[in-house]
Amino acid sequence: MSGDIVYGLSEDTGGTRLLYGAMKVTVGGTLKLAFRPWVEGLEHVPAEGPAILASNHLSFSDSFFLPAVLDRKVTFIAKAEYFTTPGVKGRMTAAFFKGAGQLPVDRSGARGAGEAAVRSGIEVLRRGELFGIYPEGTRSPDGRLYRGKPGGLARVALATGAPVLPVAMIDTEKIQPPGKVVPKLMRPGIRIGWPLDFSRYQGMEHDRFVLRAVTDEVMYEIMRLSGQEYVDIYATAAKRRLADAAKAEKQAQAEKQAEAEKQSRAEKQAEAEKQSRAEKRAPGTGA
Numbered sequence: 001m002s003g004d005i006v007y008g009l010s011e012d013t014g015g016t017r018l019l020y021g022a023m024k025v026t027v028g029g030t031l032k033l034a035f036r037p038w039v040e041g042l043e044h045v046p047a048e049g050p051a052i053l054a055s056n057h058l059s060f061s062d063s064f065f066l067p068a069v070l071d072r073k074v075t076f077i078a079k080a081e082y083f084t085t086p087g088v089k090g091r092m093t094a095a096f097f098k099g100a101g102q103l104p105v106d107r108s109g110a111r112g113a114g115e116a117a118v119r120s121g122i123e124v125l126r127r128g129e130l131f132g133i134y135p136e137g138t139r140s141p142d143g144r145l146y147r148g149k150p151g152g153l154a155r156v157a158l159a160t161g162a163p164v165l166p167v168a169m170i171d172t173e174k175i176q177p178p179g180k181v182v183p184k185l186m187r188p189g190i191r192i193g194w195p196l197d198f199s200r201y202q203g204m205e206h207d208r209f210v211l212r213a214v215t216d217e218v219m220y221e222i223m224r225l226s227g228q229e230y231v232d233i234y235a236t237a238a239k240r241r242l243a244d245a246a247k248a249e250k251q252a253q254a255e256k257q258a259e260a261e262k263q264s265r266a267e268k269q270a271e272a273e274k275q276s277r278a279e280k281r282a283p284g285t286g287a
Helices: 014-035 062-069 087-099 113-126 153-160 208-226 235-281
Strands: 038-040 051-055 074-079 102-105 130-133 164-170 189-192
Touching (some): 051 153, 062 074, 062 130, 074 113
Parallel strands (some): 038 189, 074 102
C-alpha cells in the first residue's frame, strides 16, 4: 500500500448527504433546466444496491451532468488539491466538490491515485452506493476514446462483485471548450448500457491479464454507446504528445520570428549603409 490518503469525506455522514441534496437541487436542477440533457438507459441503474458507473470523460462537467439525471447519489473521486487550497476561493471550491459528492484523493504517494481510488471505490460500494469512475484516467484531449487503465475500475469491480454500467457522455466537451468562459447552451447526451457481470473473474483481481480483459470489455461497450473513435494508447500519453508537439511548434515559431527579425535588422542596416554612401557621393551645397 502506498502513502496515499483518502480523506474523511468517504464516510457517509448526515452533513454530507444534506450538502449533496442541496447541490442536487440547486446545481443539478439548474443544469437540467438550462441544458436539458437527454438520457437513454436510465432503467439500467439499479434502484438500490452497489453499482459502478464507468464513463468516458470529455469534460469537467461530466461529473455534474451524470449525477444530475440520476435519482441516487453517485460518488466520484477528485484530486485532493481541490479540497485543500487555502483562502476563501479554496474553501468555496472544497464545499462545491463536497456537495457534488466528490472524494478527495491525495496523489502524492508512490503509486499515485491508484491505490487510493481503489480503496475509495470499495468503501463506497460496500455501503451499497453508486461509484463513478473514468477508466481513461483523465479527460480526452480531442474527443476520441482512449485506452482504459486496468488498475482502478477492474480491481474495484472484482473486489466487490458490483456490476459495471458502461456510460457514454455525449457532446459535453462542446459546451465549454478550453478558452471559452461562457458555456454554450446545448443539449448533451448520456447513454447508460446494460450492467456487465464479471463474477466469473472473482478472486482474480491481482491477475494483470484479467484486469486488462475486464477493462477492455468495458471500454468496448463505452465505445459502442458513444460512437467515439477508439485510440489504443492512454490519454495521458496522448496529452504528452500534444504538449510536446505544441512546445516544438512554439519553439519553431520563435526561431522563425527571431530569424525574421534578424533579416529585418540586416536589411535596415544595408539600407542605412547605402544611404550613407549616397550622401557621401552627392556634390556639396556649401558656399
